[in-house]
Amino acid sequence: MDLISILATVILITTIGTLVAGVAAYAAFKLRDKRRPKKKDPTDAGDAQDAEPIFLKRYTPKTDNPA
């Protein structure tokens, strides 16, 4: 086996390994991103209206004037 063939075999093994590793790394990155606790999108301008109430039960002031 000459030098070029040996080098070619090394490149072949590395290429296949890298392709597999590349797909696996991308899958791992997506999985890690999915498992991370979700944060609200900071660019969402409407989050002020949709914010969760800070009370467990929504507070509604009593009116003194029944009329």
Next chain:
Amino acid sequence: MGLSQLYRYFTSALLLGGLIALGGYGFYKVRQYDLTSFSIILESTILTVISIYLLIFLTLMIIRYAVLIMYSFMEHIEYQAKRDNESREIQANDALLPMVTLVVPAYNEGVVIQAALRSLLLLDYPNYEIIVIDDGSSDDTYEKSLAVAREDHNVPLRVITKRNGGKADALNTGMTHARGEFILNMDGDTKLSRNTLRACIRHFDNPNVGAVAGNVKVLNRDNIWTKLQALEYVEGLAMARKAQSFMRAVNIIPGPLGMFRKSVLQEAGGYDHDTFAEDCDLTLKLLMRGWHISYEPTAIAWVETPSRLLDLLKQRYRWTRGILQATRKHSSAMWNPSKAGINFFILWYMLFEGVIWPFSTVLGNLFFAYIGLKYGLVIFLFYWWLQLTILDIVAASYCVIVEEESPYLIMYSVGFRLFYITIIDISKVFATIEEWRGTAMTWGKLQREGKL
């Protein structure tokens, strides 16, 4: 599912249907002769088509490298000649230099913000101010910035805190509070070279120049990933950006260092919120309005890059999708060459680098690995790799000389082609597919290690 997504699926279904019909017709014709030879004919046709495609791609790559090196060298010579003439003049007229406002957006940069601000206070320029925009950080970024602001120094430093709204929003806030005629936008974790302001400001002598892009270099060269990124940054900037600068058509003013005329920034409406690459989007907006964008190689922003593979993929995923979003936003110029002028080439070049290149290199690797395994023609894979590696080594050697970088970076060209760029290209391919499908995404901030 939105209308645009329906349209994309419908177009793809139509194309796929056409291909299936074509294949079915071919199958019917072949069956009339000999069924066993069908798979051979099909395989040989597919392999021939891919071979021709890869041959065209390789030719384009060689042309790309040759053109970029040639233009970047011309820019280098032009720059050296200009600098020799101008440097004495600029030094002599300190009192005439206009005011520059440095806008530092900071979101949870507590680890690095003080070192970054202290380095900004030492810049070599007589007339500048710093505005830190704390973008609703949940850590002590605001308090730490205030502590630096209260220290004894001659440079006005203001700290503004606001509700979290993203980087674009923070930079726009900085723009509205800026008192300078020129604005330098940067990142909160960036360290600038001392000459940055002087080097950038002289480009504005040309009234057609609306903005100046700075040079970005990797600070944390600690492991294989960061060293490979250092090489990638040097190649991307010394070669590609210098060549673009020669044509006055730099296509991305990098987030870590970009200087603008305030009036131009205001006229363009500042940064938009609708892409994940606000710097690229703004650059395209300026180009579409006819402004020239220069590149200043001696104004250097030292940045901390991801040192772990998954963080690196996250960054590249966001960049790829952001650039595609910005390209799509300005895509009208792609179909109107007479009106768009140079912007027509810029957008197609961005599409080539962002989509066609990664798809082609991944396809090339798969193709040559397949014929190597199936037919024992491993030698073709070797020559494919060798040719691309030679191109990388030539480019790296040129860039290392021009940028006066460490020569050890040239050795990383082998690893760059052997595994690094394939892994990055695979993530770009997936990111492109997800962008096409309209998958939801978030900003994905890099966790700082405080290497500044």
